[in-house]
Amino acid sequence: MKLKIGVFKFTSCSGCQIELLRLNERLPELLNLVTVQNWAMASSNLQQGPYDIALVEGGISTPEAIEEVKMIRKNSKILVALGDCAVTGGIPSIRNWMKQREAESLVYPNPEYVPSTRIYAVDEYVKVDVYLKGCPPSLDNMLEVFKAAILDVRPRLRQHPVCIECKFYENECLLTTYKQPCMGPVTAAGCGAICPLVGRACEGCYGPMSNPNVKAMVEKLKEIGLSDDDIVRKFRKYAGMSEYYREVAKL
Amino acid sequence: MKNIKIDYLTRVEGKGGLDLTIEGGEVKDLKLRIYEEPRFFEALLVGRRFDEAVELTSRICGICYVAHQITSVRAIEKVLGVEVNERIRLLRRLIAIGGIISSHALHVYLLALPDFLKLPDAFSINPELLLKALKLKGVGDRIVEIIGGRAVHPVTIVVGGFTYAPPKGKLEPLKDELKEVKKTAAETVQLISTADFPTLKVDSEKIALSNSEEYAINEGRVKSNKGLDITEDEFRKFIKEEQVPHSTAKHSKVVGRSSYMVGPLSRLCLNFNQLSDDAKSLAEMVDFRQQSDNPFEANIARLLEIVSLADEAIELIDSYEEGEVRVPFKVRGGESAAITEAPRGMNYHWYRLDNNGIIRAADISPPTCQNAKRIEDDLRVYVPTIADMSEEEIAHRCSMLIRAYDPCISCSVHSLTVKVRKM
Numbered sequence: 001m002k003l004k005i006g007v008f009k010f011t012s013c014s015g016c017q018i019e020l021l022r023l024n025e026r027l028p029e030l031l032n033l034v035t036v037q038n039w040a041m042a043s044s045n046l047q048q049g050p051y052d053i054a055l056v057e058g059g060i061s062t063p064e065a066i067e068e069v070k071m072i073r074k075n076s077k078i079l080v081a082l083g084d085c086a087v088t089g090g091i092p093s094i095r096n097w098m099k100q101r102e103a104e105s106l107v108y109p110n111p112e113y114v115p116s117t118r119i120y121a122v123d124e125y126v127k128v129d130v131y132l133k134g135c136p137p138s139l140d141n142m143l144e145v146f147k148a149a150i151l152d153v154r155p156r157l158r159q160h161p162v163c164i165e166c167k168f169y170e171n172e173c174l175l176t177t178y179k180q181p182c183m184g185p186v187t188a189a190g191c192g193a194i195c196p197l198v199g200r201a202c203e204g205c206y207g208p209m210s211n212p213n214v215k216a217m218v219e220k221l222k223e224i225g226l227s228d229d230d231i232v233r234k235f236r237k238y239a240g241m242s243e244y245y246r247e248v249a250k251l
Numbered sequence: 252m253k254n255i256k257i258d259y260l261t262r263v264e265g266k267g268g269l270d271l272t273i274e275g276g277e278v279k280d281l282k283l284r285i286y287e288e289p290r291f292f293e294a295l296l297v298g299r300r301f302d303e304a305v306e307l308t309s310r311i312c313g314i315c316y317v318a319h320q321i322t323s324v325r326a327i328e329k330v331l332g333v334e335v336n337e338r339i340r341l342l343r344r345l346i347a348i349g350g351i352i353s354s355h356a357l358h359v360y361l362l363a364l365p366d367f368l369k370l371p372d373a374f375s376i377n378p379e380l381l382l383k384a385l386k387l388k389g390v391g392d393r394i395v396e397i398i399g400g401r402a403v404h405p406v407t408i409v410v411g412g413f414t415y416a417p418p419k420g421k422l423e424p425l426k427d428e429l430k431e432v433k434k435t436a437a438e439t440v441q442l443i444s445t446a447d448f449p450t451l452k453v454d455s456e457k458i459a460l461s462n463s464e465e466y467a468i469n470e471g472r473v474k475s476n477k478g479l480d481i482t483e484d485e486f487r488k489f490i491k492e493e494q495v496p497h498s499t500a501k502h503s504k505v506v507g508r509s510s511y512m513v514g515p516l517s518r519l520c521l522n523f524n525q526l527s528d529d530a531k532s533l534a535e536m537v538d539f540r541q542q543s544d545n546p547f548e549a550n551i552a553r554l555l556e557i558v559s560l561a562d563e564a565i566e567l568i569d570s571y572e573e574g575e576v577r578v579p580f581k582v583r584g585g586e587s588a589a590i591t592e593a594p595r596g597m598n599y600h601w602y603r604l605d606n607n608g609i610i611r612a613a614d615i616s617p618p619t620c621q622n623a624k625r626i627e628d629d630l631r632v633y634v635p636t637i638a639d640m641s642e643e644e645i646a647h648r649c650s651m652l653i654r655a656y657d658p659c660i661s662c663s664v665h666s667l668t669v670k671v672r673k674m
Contacts (some may be wrong), residue, residue, distance in 0.1 A: 009266070013310050013311060024388055025382060025389055027385055042373065044365070094299075119290075136313070194406060198407050
């Protein structure tokens with residue numbers, strides 16, 4: 001039996017869907033295992049479910065989206081929050097620290113036409129079965145979810161920090177050796193430490209790992225010279241709304 | 252009376268729709284409804300550091316992230332007075348080419364081609380063609396991944412250059428793959444130019460970057476076929492935006508004139524002579540005219556660009572030498588704009604920084620914002636010529652015309668639904 005899948009987009013950039021399409025020449029192999037029932041960006045053939053897996057990209061920021069995501073939940077066996085925006089609100093949630101009317105008036109001359117509220121994670125409104133962190137989550141992690149669903153087991157998603165992956169590559173530590181503001185120690189792994197590998201400190205785009213030591217991270221960032229504002233910006237970026245970061249991000 | 256309503260336009264990026272009412276063969280009402288949830292990028296940039304603009308604006312769009320990164324990095328570097336070296340400039344050109352090849356391949360094969368083959372999606376096209384198409388797209392993705400460290404939302408582009416110089420040995424194998432890219436694109440041009448090709452003639456102002464040194468991508472003057480010739484810093488003096496109630500994407504107009512088109516047809520209109528020889532002979536073979544006034548021909552233009560840019564990517568890889576890819580700079584305040592050619596057309600970013608390098612204001616106009624009004628204007632010309640058809644066929648053809656612009660709706664709001672009311 002092929003898995004029936006649906007791919008849905010809310011407040012986001014579509015980058016997670018594009019990461020999935022980066023399967024490229026392996027896409028036909030995936031299509032041997034799944035039937036695409038509803039994926040508006042890729043197909044004009046939209047069916048209403050039920051879905052074995054619903055991949056939901058994007059945060060929820062309009063009343064209509066709340067209704068829609070509830071309907072998707074009702075029609076799905078496994079609901080996957082696909083990417084940071086769905087998991088915590090992601091980068092668009094930076095505006096949550098601003099009054100909504102201020103954000104609107106900075107962009108639109110007539111904010112009264114703009115149908116929008118603050119942005120929240122998908123699990124603010126419905127139960128989420130799998131959280132795929134990342135901006136975007138790596139293709140390998142997405143495939144792990146498909147494989148696990150086919151085998152009817154739990155997907156193996158990493159709970160440890162990026163540092164573990166960095167050590168696998170024997171990278172020099174950017175934080176302790178080079179005093180760069182690397183978010184690796186608190187950030188969920190899964191990317192393969194791609195940034196340290198190309199000489200860049202981790203910006204935290206996978207959001208918090210499981211139970212990170214945020215306090216120690218803040219102390220370390222202060223120690224290497226970051227101002228309080230810099231530290232707030234670090235945590236108020238990909239996952240400021242997460243339960244672990246809220247306090248430092250000053251919600 | 253026909254009421255045609257497309258609630259959710261499929262095979263485009265983002266959420267939009269079309270409401271169309273036709274009475275007596277004329278368009279009574281037409282609204283390209285963009286109901287994508289706004290993300291307020293220009294607001295959330297305020298208070299962020301100058302070196303975060305690249306990373307944050309990348310997330311405006313999950314397809315043309317490279318273009319947003321390069322536009323923002325160039326604008327910020329202008330404020331800070333950073334002059335990058337030629338190696339950095341050419342690497343940025345190569346990664347931009349990778350981004351354009353990937354995005355064009357996504358559009359032409361996965362989003363648009365099903366229309367020409369009368370299929371619901373690319374998953375149902377002939378497996379051999381699908382595989383070739385996906386390989387072609389993969390080459391674009393790999394160029395971005397090798398230079399950028401990641402294919403989607405790359406991480407190496409920073410103010411002052413790159414965080415690392417990709418090893419030449421990693422880029423070399425792409426040359427053979429780029430030759431395959433050219434072959435596939437050339438076959439596809441012939442396939443779609445012989446398919447049931449819709450005709451439409453519109454006289455639109457076409458605006459693109461233009462540069463006497465090269466086919467303009469990351470730098471150039473802003474020119475049009477109606478005499479516009481300005482610098483990127485003058486953009487806001489000549490192009491104004493207005494908000495309309497039915498769209499969270501703002502509409503753009505040339506001051507004193509009207510809507511305009513950006514994208515591959517505009518680029519070819521202004522810079523056709525700078526295409527590679529193979530791309531030019533291919534254009535001749537399928538009878539493509541530089542001054543094409545048929546917006547549906549954008550797909551042919553995209554494929555011609557793939558051929559030409561693949562040729563150029565091969566040359567850039569050949570001449571690439573590893574070396575310094577980061578220049579030092581000091582932080583200072585000021586304001587500046589930059590424009591680059593994203594796959595869908597001109598992408599405008601402007602920033603004001605304070606003396607500590609904190610962003611105090613931002614103004615961003617991605618290509619789909621600029622095209623939104625033009626798409627409506629084209630539909631007004633097109634619909635009367637197809638008004639006798641069934642409501643279903645009208646909706647289908649209108650979707651095709653909108654799709655020809657390859658709208659990137661997330662970008663423009665910083666989705667598409669078609670509703671047709673035929674009376």
